Structures are given as C-alpha cells and as structure tokens.
Amino acid sequence: MSALPSAPASNAAATPHLATKLPGVGTTIFSVMSALAAETGAVNLGQGFPDFDCDPRLVQAVADAMRAGANQYPPMAGVPALREAVSAKIEALHGHRYSAATEITVTAGATQAILTAILAVVRPGDEVIVLEPCYDSYVPNVELAGGTVVRVPLTPGSFRPDFARIAAATTPRTRALIANTPHNPSATVWTRDEMLQLQALLAPTDVLLISDEVYEHMVFEGEHHSAARFPGLAARAFVVSSFGKTFHVTGWKVGTVAAPARLMEEFRKVHQFNVFTVNTPMQVGLAEYLQDPSPYRELPAFYRAKRDLFRAGLAATRLRLLPSEGSYFQCVDITAVSDLSEADFCQWLTRTHGVAAIPLSAFYGDGTDQRVVRFCFAKKDETLHAALERLARL
Numbered sequence: 001m002s003a004l005p006s007a008p009a010s011n012a013a014a015t016p017h018l019a020t021k022l023p024g025v026g027t028t029i030f031s032v033m034s035a036l037a038a039e040t041g042a043v044n045l046g047q048g049f050p051d052f053d054c055d056p057r058l059v060q061a062v063a064d065a066m067r068a069g070a071n072q073y074p075p076m077a078g079v080p081a082l083r084e085a086v087s088a089k090i091e092a093l094h095g096h097r098y099s100a101a102t103e104i105t106v107t108a109g110a111t112q113a114i115l116t117a118i119l120a121v122v123r124p125g126d127e128v129i130v131l132e133p134c135y136d137s138y139v140p141n142v143e144l145a146g147g148t149v150v151r152v153p154l155t156p157g158s159f160r161p162d163f164a165r166i167a168a169a170t171t172p173r174t175r176a177l178i179a180n181t182p183h184n185p186s187a188t189v190w191t192r193d194e195m196l197q198l199q200a201l202l203a204p205t206d207v208l209l210i211s212d213e214v215y216e217h218m219v220f221e222g223e224h225h226s227a228a229r230f231p232g233l234a235a236r237a238f239v240v241s242s243f244g245k246t247f248h249v250t251g252w253k254v255g256t257v258a259a260p261a262r263l264m265e266e267f268r269k270v271h272q273f274n275v276f277t278v279n280t281p282m283q284v285g286l287a288e289y290l291q292d293p294s295p296y297r298e299l300p301a302f303y304r305a306k307r308d309l310f311r312a313g314l315a316a317t318r319l320r321l322l323p324s325e326g327s328y329f330q331c332v333d334i335t336a337v338s339d340l341s342e343a344d345f346c347q348w349l350t351r352t353h354g355v356a357a358i359p360l361s362a363f364y365g366d367g368t369d370q371r372v373v374r375f376c377f378a379k380k381d382e383t384l385h386a387a388l389e390r391l392a393r394l
C-alpha cells in the first residue's frame, strides 16, 4: 500500500495565502471603545445597548416555550404565530397588510436581514447608495455581494437627506438604496414629507429600498414613518426591524424583514442557506409577548424620559447638544471643549474623564470629522447620572 502523497515538509503546517475580501474592515470602533471603557472603568455610553434587563414576562414566555418542547427547527421563514403577530402589528401601526405566509421572515437580528437582502438582490457591478454617516455593516455587506458602494452624505450639520444629491447619485446601475430612520448615529427621524420625496424620487426607477427601521419604536418628536406606509416605497422595500432594540434584548439577535412576495421569494432563497432559520423558543416567546401591544407602545415615553434626563444634564456642560428626535442616541458638538479630532477626543474622554463615546467619523468611509460625538442613553438612570457628573467637569 502506498502512502497518500504529502505536502513538502516545509509547507505542511502553513496556512495557504488568503487575500482578504474586505481590506477596509478591522476591529470596529464599538468593540475598541467598549474594551477601553472596560479597561479604564469608564461609564460606557459608546456601544448601543441597554445596561438594564428586559421585561421578566418576556423571559418567562421564552422559558415556557423551552419547557413546552419548542426546541427543534421551526419553519424556515419563522414561527407562523410570530409572523402573524408582526403582520398584525405593522397593519395596526402603518396600515399596510403583509402576508405572514409569503411576506414576512424572521431573521437573526437586523444585521442578518440587511446582509441577506443585499446578497439576494445585488450582483457584481450593481451600485448601492448609502447615506453617510451610516451603520457600519452596510458598506462591507455591499462589497461582499460584489456591488459598488455609492456614498451620499446626509446634509452636514442637520443630517437630513439631500434629495438633489441622492438623485444625482442615481444611475441606471443603481440596484438599491439603504435608508435608516430613526437614524443611527444622528438621531434624526425622517418626516412624512421626506418619505414622500424619496417615494417620488424612486418612482421612475427600478431601485429597491432597504429600509432599516430598527429604532422604529423610539421616536420622540412626531411619529415614525415606515416605508410600509407609502405604497410606492412598500412595493420596492425590505423593511427591517429588530426585537433586540425594541425589547431590550440585543443579545438575542432576533429581527424581522417585511417585503412584497416577489422580493421575499428571493430573500428566502439566500436566508435558507445562510442561517436557514432562527432559534425556536425566542420566536415562540416573542409571539406570545407581542399579543400585548403595551410594551412597544410605552417605549417612546420610556426613552423620552431618559433622553430628557440626559439632555438636561448635558445642557449644563460645554458640550453643545444636537437634536435627538429618535433612536437612543444623543450627539454633541465638542468644539467648545476641545481641539482634538473626534476619535482622539473619545479616547481622551474615556481615559481622562471616564466616559466612553463614539466619534461620528467612524460612520464615514473617509473619516469626515465634524467635531461631533455620539452618546447612547439606553442606560439606567444611575448610569446616566454617573456619566453626567463626570461630564460636568469638562
């Protein structure tokens, strides 16, 4: 018997050369700042997650589901009761009926929903418009699909969409546009008029919309205008939601996407082979919990109180407040406090004053620096008070 041919001894244990598919991607600023906050004992208002627990009734509903044996694969698109509950919620809030059978899919958080939508529709050579500053997964997602990222800035200072620039960036190769309202990081919320302008702009095109609405239940001024409300947008949109954000369970990674059947058909082809399905007991528990609308109906008041507490404290510092219309973020202008760049300021603030924040430059491909940093106020009141006490010394 001859032995199997073996690689030359010198190469035997060497990992083959691999050119990275994502040369621009390193450790995210969120991980860097969280690690620095932990190392220095700073109050972490950087990364966007609550430091308080979820409703015990939700935990109970999930525990009940596990004990009742809901522990095997659910249907690929998600537990039917959860899809029904989400469909009913969207109809009640936005007046658009998505079929639970063919138009709603449960995902492993909004992150997987966005990646899956992009992989399903973007081909090499297609252009995808992202509005900067933007959430950090969008650009690498488009690059993984072989698409070309077209960056359009939101209006500097106000962070409102600039429709003339979006129109100018739209070409026959534009496959999709990614919008996000309420917006991370700027905390702006698109108005009805802005949604109508987007609808009019896209009407003569074949551009699809990926509408990232993970902060949909955290709106403090006016209301949330989902793409689902606008027939011309709903017909071309993947509307993305996150239970992690809505119910203070970011670690559970469960979200949903709603889209017309034709788009959802393609979405599910990819979903089926990148995650297949999402854990069953969370879905069963969430379906049960959603029967009572009060938790998400009470969310704006809950976060408005935190926003107001935090803003009142910041108003007494030399940081200049920007509006916070929605999401759980508050941006501030640092000009009166420091000459440092946003990134250096955040390092300095963490090390010297013990409060971690995120530089807005991290949300731009070219590192645009407007002297603005972002705080997350999804924190216990005592955490916010501790941070404010430190910020008052600036």
Ligand SMILES: Cc1ncc(COP(=O)(O)O)c(C=O)c1O
Binding pocket: 048, 108, 109, 110, 111, 112, 135, 180, 184, 212, 214, 241, 242, 243, 244, 245, 250, 253, 254, 255
């Ligand atoms: C704008 C935006 N989209 C998507 C996500 C991801 O949501 P999930 O945790 O459900 O994947 C986040 C989380 O920070 C976000 O801020």
